[in-house]
């Protein structure tokens with residue numbers, strides 16, 4: 376039977392576009408190669424522990440946040456519970472140990488308390504990151520018409536009027552002298568990118584200012600959000616087909632008309648074919664170019680994308696603890712830990728791109744806010760840092776496993792220095808590398824943020840949701856505005872709005 380929409384991939388971009396279109400009466404078929412929906416927004420269970428694959432903290436849910444209206448529109452708040460993260464993060468590098476609240480006035484106060492000579496720079500930093508995002512967008516011309524059609528989302532396709540062609544590193548160098556202060560402010564850089572001197576100010580300011588107004592975890596894990604959206608599609612007459620991989624987008628006269636797909640991992644089974652008015656790829660854009668279209672069909676898209684830099688991946692150690700870590704003295708949800716040798720922004724970039732065992736990392740103590748993830752009386756946490764598939768190439772299975780184990784042990788030693796006694800509380804752990812992410816999401820290089828948010832590749836230059844092939848659209852971290860939960864959700868929703876109201880940037 377012909378569908379209105381086929382969505383390839385059940386990551387957040389695919390789920391939000393599919394759920395919105397299904398709710399608006401479109402017949403949606405979503406095809407996901409994994410056995411669960413969510414992409415990076417999933418959990419897995421071991422020995423009674425629920426391990427969060429991706430989410431540490433989702434920015435936003437404040438009054439200026441686009442996601443609030445989208446969540447209301449899809450009844451997300453009535454079905455998924457969001458837990459407020461108590462502070463933005465703790466930063467420690469032996470020279471400085473400081474807690475950054477997710478409240479701007481309080482953050483300024485704490486920072487000025489430790490770096491009194493830098494008050495001007497600290498105030499300037501917050502002034503720019505808070506005000507720039509507001510100045511960057513204007514209402515689209517058809518604003519009033521849109522408000523009448525769709526009152527929940529006052530800004531549909533925001534128009535960029537101003538954006539700085541500057542890196543965050545360069546910006547910090549112009550306003551702040553103290554290198555430790557720069558490192559404190561950059562602690563969570565890995566949420567976006569791996570280098571302060573190439574990350575775009577426009578992207579950083581949008582995301583970082585939103586984190587300073589609020590951060591959330593999803594009670595029970597991000598799977599709850601993914602499962603709910605999957606259910607919305609099904610409750611509205613759509614179908615979510617898990618465990619099937621799309622192998623080809625069928626194109627006729629530069630028009631996408633359907634997909635060929637097959638049970639994941641069963642090369643000998645027959646392919647199935649389904650047709651639709653419109654196809655949305657949540658699958659990575661480079662995979663669409665290289666694997667799902669013929670070289671002729673992909674030519675225009677390939678020319679636009681082949682030079683683009685792909686974002687970093689992440690390395691995670693998922694840990695089950697014999698008891699909640701607050702019982703051994705930890706009071707904070709996220710702690711960013713940097714080695715003493717990292718003294719300035721260049722060191723920081725080198726450290727994130729360098730040897731895995733000495734990278735700066737974050738320890739997330741989920742049990743501070745969500746006791747549901749661990750069996751009674753136990754705790755759950757994770758260690759996370761930047762990773763690249765290149766680190767894990769050309770290894771036998773045994774070498775790969777041995778290396779994972781060795782790296783994990785060095786991180787446990789580094790964790791022990793900050794939380795004495797924590798090592799002996801480890802009950803179970805599992806390591807995921809860039810290769811693991813590549814395998815489970817099919818994102819090339821295990822990329823978690825799509826195309827890198829460099830000065831050249833960030834808004835306004837990002838690939839848009841409408842592709843050069845008629846009736847083929849994109850909804851993922853690879854498009855406008857970018858990666859992370861917020862970016863992928865917005866991409867999916869804007870894709871659906873674009874299709875419903877023929878409203879494009």
Ligand SMILES: Cc1cc2nc3c(=O)[nH]c(=O)nc-3n(C[C@H](O)[C@H](O)[C@H](O)COP(=O)(O)OP(=O)(O)OC[C@H]3O[C@@H](n4cnc5c(N)ncnc54)[C@H](O)[C@@H]3O)c2cc1C
Nearest residue numbers: 384386387388408414415431432621658851852859860863
């Ligand atoms: C360890 C980790 C920590 C993170 N922490 C945070 C955080 O704290 N805050 C935050 O905001 N973000 C975080 N992120 C990033 C965020 O999760 C991602 O940027 C975002 O979820 C990506 O969504 P997406 O829509 O692009 O799809 P993805 O999650 O990349 O999913 C794509 C989906 O498409 C499917 N697919 C691909 N090809 C095919 C095909 N041919 N056929 C069928 N299905 C296909 C894949 O199986 C996958 O399910 C983290 C990610 C990771 C991995």
